[in-house]
Amino acid sequence: MKFTEKLLDISRKNRSLLCIGLDPDPELMPGVDILQFNKAIIDATRDLVCAYKPNLAFYEALGTAGPAILEKTIKYVPGDIPVIGDAKRGDIGNTARAYARALFSVLGFDAATVNPYLGFDSLEPFISYQDKGVFVLCRTSNKGALDFQDLNTDGRPLYETVAHKAMEWNTHGNVGLVVGATYPEELKRVRSICPEMCLLIPGIGAQGGDLASAVNYGVDARGEKAIINVSRQVLYASREEDFARAARAAAEKLRKEINFHLASSPEPE
Amino acid sequence: MKFTEKLLDISRKNRSLLCIGLDPDPELMPGVDILQFNKAIIDATRDLVCAYKPNLAFYEALGTAGPAILEKTIKYVPGDIPVIGDAKRGDIGNTARAYARALFSVLGFDAATVNPYLGFDSLEPFISYQDKGVFVLCRTSNKGALDFQDLNTDGRPLYETVAHKAMEWNTHGNVGLVVGATYPEELKRVRSICPEMCLLIPGIGAQGGDLASAVNYGVDARGEKAIINVSRQVLYASREEDFARAARAAAEKLRKEINFHLASSPEPE
Numbered sequence: 361m362k363f364t365e366k367l368l369d370i371s372r373k374n375r376s377l378l379c380i381g382l383d384p385d386p387e388l389m390p391g392v393d394i395l396q397f398n399k400a401i402i403d404a405t406r407d408l409v410c411a412y413k414p415n416l417a418f419y420e421a422l423g424t425a426g427p428a429i430l431e432k433t434i435k436y437v438p439g440d441i442p443v444i445g446d447a448k449r450g451d452i453g454n455t456a457r458a459y460a461r462a463l464f465s466v467l468g469f470d471a472a473t474v475n476p477y478l479g480f481d482s483l484e485p486f487i488s489y490q491d492k493g494v495f496v497l498c499r500t501s502n503k504g505a506l507d508f509q510d511l512n513t514d515g516r517p518l519y520e521t522v523a524h525k526a527m528e529w530n531t532h533g534n535v536g537l538v539v540g541a542t543y544p545e546e547l548k549r550v551r552s553i554c555p556e557m558c559l560l561i562p563g564i565g566a567q568g569g570d571l572a573s574a575v576n577y578g579v580d581a582r583g584e585k586a587i588i589n590v591s592r593q594v595l596y597a598s599r600e601e602d603f604a605r606a607a608r609a610a611a612e613k614l615r616k617e618i619n620f621h622l623a624s625s626p627e628p629e
Numbered sequence: 630m631k632f633t634e635k636l637l638d639i640s641r642k643n644r645s646l647l648c649i650g651l652d653p654d655p656e657l658m659p660g661v662d663i664l665q666f667n668k669a670i671i672d673a674t675r676d677l678v679c680a681y682k683p684n685l686a687f688y689e690a691l692g693t694a695g696p697a698i699l700e701k702t703i704k705y706v707p708g709d710i711p712v713i714g715d716a717k718r719g720d721i722g723n724t725a726r727a728y729a730r731a732l733f734s735v736l737g738f739d740a741a742t743v744n745p746y747l748g749f750d751s752l753e754p755f756i757s758y759q760d761k762g763v764f765v766l767c768r769t770s771n772k773g774a775l776d777f778q779d780l781n782t783d784g785r786p787l788y789e790t791v792a793h794k795a796m797e798w799n800t801h802g803n804v805g806l807v808v809g810a811t812y813p814e815e816l817k818r819v820r821s822i823c824p825e826m827c828l829l830i831p832g833i834g835a836q837g838g839d840l841a842s843a844v845n846y847g848v849d850a851r852g853e854k855a856i857i858n859v860s861r862q863v864l865y866a867s868r869e870e871d872f873a874r875a876a877r878a879a880a881e882k883l884r885k886e887i888n889f890h891l892a893s894s895p896e897p898e
Contacts, residue, residue, distance in 0.1 A: 383724070417724045420731035424700060427693045448720050450744055452771040455652070455686045462689035475719055477746045477766060479773020497746060502721040504748020507794065511782040518780065518787070525776065 363493035371410035381591030415446040442470035450475035501540025501563030541569025548577040565593030575621035632762035640679035650860030711739035719744035770809025770832030810838025834862030844890035
């Protein structure tokens with residue numbers, strides 16, 4: 361099944377655009393085993409989300425035990441919920457193929473994030489997995505996004521050039537973009553360039569992005585295809601034993617707010 | 630000890646600018662255990678190199694066994710030879726810190742490659758490890774490099790803007806750049822912008838870069854600080870049982886050629 365179909369199916373079933381970032385940080389966690397923590401979060405939120413998104417950095421920081429915990433976490437996610445590998449990989453031909461194999465075949469992610477700096481031939485090995493989603497970094501949610509992504513490239517900022525190129529490269533319909541909620545005007549601009557693409561939108565919560573504009577500017581004309589990611593605000597809603605219940609409450613609140621903004625968003629023209 | 634000192638010490642001792650990319654590809658390897666393969670390559674070439682550079686993609690593609698093989702490979706490299714983690718990571722604050730910890734503290738690399746697309750705050754967690762080298766992707770060796778890196782950004786190509794920014798960010802003296810040997814003019818240009826930085830230069834051998842110009846344009850005014858990486862041409866010089874001996878012969882030949890070009894290169898002005 362193609363990534364976008366899987367995403368839309370669960371998004372409709374769970375009436376949710378919320379994605380939870382499974383980013384275990386031992387310094388922030390209650391004293392439980394990391395795999396058990398992830399499983400408890402998944403159990404508590406599986407009817408409230410459209411996707412889960414583990415960021416590989418947090419598993420790599422665990423040392424040699426990390427990959428097995430990641431693999432088991434991915435396998436534990438119910439089969440109808442897509443899992444996005446937030447890896448931001450980018451390398452050349454032969455090496456990009458190894459990364460794509462690692463993420464899609466070995467770990468079994470439904471989608472992955474990639475970095476565009478090395479150009480098309482660094483992304484093609486990912487895109488050629490036609491059933492997998494490939495989210496290209498476009499306008500990221502951090503301050504440093506301004507350093508290069510906003511540079512004027514022949515009349516338009518680099519991130520817009522990336523969005524246009526992503527459209528061109530989307531021959532299998534499996535390319536999406538990452539656009540941070542912390543820059544609502546840029547999000548609006550990207551959605552206007554790519555009216556039908558899936559957008560992965562981080563930056564809500566700890567990073568301070570505004571939920572209303574993330575929803576209003578991020579969704580397509582049908583009010584879909586925006587994946588609004590929240591990590592810390594859900595995972596660490598409580599750092600005590602009741603963390604799973606607190607995570608569910610936080611996720612429920614977010615889903616409700618997202619759906620409220622969706623219902624009150626201006627009609628598409 | 631600082632990365633650059635360690636690099637210069639071994640480079641002078643071994644009279645070598647050659648770096649061997651430890652990129653095990655099961656499809657290309659003789660039928661031996663991967664860790665044993667890496668150890669045999671290291672044993673056969675340790676007096677001929679200035680660095681080793683494992684690309685993490687090849688270890689991730691091995692599945693959950695990969696990280697332990699990588700960790701043991703790094704530990705096996707003699708302590709006076711720097712090991713560069715070719716990871717091309719780039720992520721935001723909190724996550725970049727987890728990647729830097731994974732590469733420098735957990736795996737123990739002496740240096741790492743990073744992707745500049747997310748800007749300064751994505752690189753700062755790496756740069757703040759002052760004894761570690763941080764190689765920022767500048768002009769990569771692949772065809773796709775043209776897609777974004779050559780875009781005109783207010784009068785100069787993006788890769789030059791990255792080189793200028795890297796100079797600005799190099800307050801601890803531990804920032805270097807990655808520039809492909811397949812684009813000699815661009816390499817020359819980057820060396821002129823950054824006369825004293827370490828440059829990591831892939832693209833020789835299988836990728837077709839010219840060794841003479843990589844050496845002539847890559848080195849600093851003293852004929853140093855260029856790290857010329859070769860992977861497949863050395864690792865798979867033979868795919869039979871004699872692979873280690875063949876790798877040594879290939880590495881010896883490359884070192885000799887590099888030193889020949891170095892001796893015959895024009896005097897610095």
